[in-house]
Amino acid sequence: MTAQELESAIQKDRLPAVCYLYGEESFLIERMARKLLERAIDPSLKDFNCNVYYGNESKGIEIVDAAQTLPMFAERRAVLVKRAELLKADALETLLPYVRNPVASTCLIFTGLKIDQRKKFFLELKKLGALVEFKRLYDNKLPGFIAAEAVALGKPIEPAAAELLALLIGNNLQELSSQIEKLVVYCGNRQKITLDDVRSIASSSKAFDAFELARFLGTKDLRNALKSLDALFRNGEEIPLVIGALARHFRQLWRVRELLDRRVAQAEIGREVGINAYFIGEYLQQAKNFRKDELKNVFEGLYNCDISSKTGGNAYTLMHALVVTICTRAGA
Template structure:
């Protein structure tokens, strides 16, 4: 089961007595757990009906005792086991009988980074349909996430506005959710979030300046790229984060360049890479500024600068200045 399927079931009123949420996307795990607990127990009686354990500190008997305790003045109690991937094998074994027959008056929730589905504990959980995988979203899934976040705030968002937001933030779901919330407040009674709204809200952020740095570098606009670089350093931005923004942007240009070399029409490139038409023309033009071999050399430079910035191999500004100048002044692709 995915996090989205789990949240959909919750919204329909399904409260599972047993669930295990795992994966690398901690934002989805934490949000799903929060939504589950909000529906499972009365907040005013939480002190009486809620226990939290940590897998690296607890024994199975403690979890079982809490899960088998009847709720006080309420329909249900909840037990949350964090870092459940640290539970020892004997603890998982002791929990198996409960997993096979969980108490109807308890909502027992496990969270962890990973699971081993070869173990009997997880095989039994899977039979119950309570394993929820929270994967990190790929770039082509971000538009749907942003749209759903806007709907949750009572708004819709233009596809181009969502595209710009994902270009600015990447797949940091916590930050994307926060930015959509800010946009909803900024828009007030206006029902739809536009590109201009995103530009206005984001214009003062480091993410927007880093996006502009990458954009100007892709255009080989040295003057504006250095201006953006200076602004980022004045705002206290770290070199590895700037390199990350450049790497993400030029990875997209490289993919476009490959499709251009295969003579794919521009509209097909947009569909293949899920790039909104609002940005497609400019991105294709930037990709034409670089050959694939040149982009390959740039990624070697990104890696070198990233290592140097994290190991003290040069002054950060000097390092970044040299990188940006190198991108913008190399001979353009034919």
């Protein structure tokens, strides 16, 4: 079963008796589990009809017992098993007969990071169509996610504004969702979220500082790049997140540089790399500041900085040296 199929089933009140939600995108998994619980049980009767277990603490039998218990004063009950990837082999064996013959009045939900389809338990779930994977969204899918979230909250967002928000926040759906909620409140009675709205809201966030640092590095503006770096450290930003944001930005510049060398048209470059037309001019200009060998050196510098910071190196000193190197010699 796909996530879209499960979403449709929930809307039609056709809840699965058993489902296993798994994958790298924990935000989407948790939200889907919450939707299932909200539709399965009456909130006023939650104490009577909802049980929550953890895979690292459960032997399986208590999960089966709870799932086989009839609902109290309601049509359905729900059983949620979190961190299900930590269920031991004997627990999975205990759960297998129930999965093959579940109680219709119970919605049994497993959530976990990964599965092992070599095991009978997961093979049975696959046969039943009860496995639902939530993959991490690629960067080019983020503006679409943002647009859908905004529409769901009753406030459409301009394509360029969605693109900027994706650039600022990156692949952190929890943070993206939070920023969209802030934007909806900020817009008040206005019909649409604009580019200026995103700039106004984001300018006070750490994500904006990381975006600004990437932009100043792309233009080799040493003075402002160092100012942005200082702002990030004052705000307590973690160095892996900063390096991740910079790596994402320079991956896009590398792709743009390759297409420029092939003399691809500007509009086609935007479509190929997934950059909104509003921003493509800036990316083209930044990409022209670097040769491909210089971009390779940038990535080597980011990698070395990441490794050194995790093995006792001073994070600020390392990042400061990296910024200076990119702006003056591009890592040569």
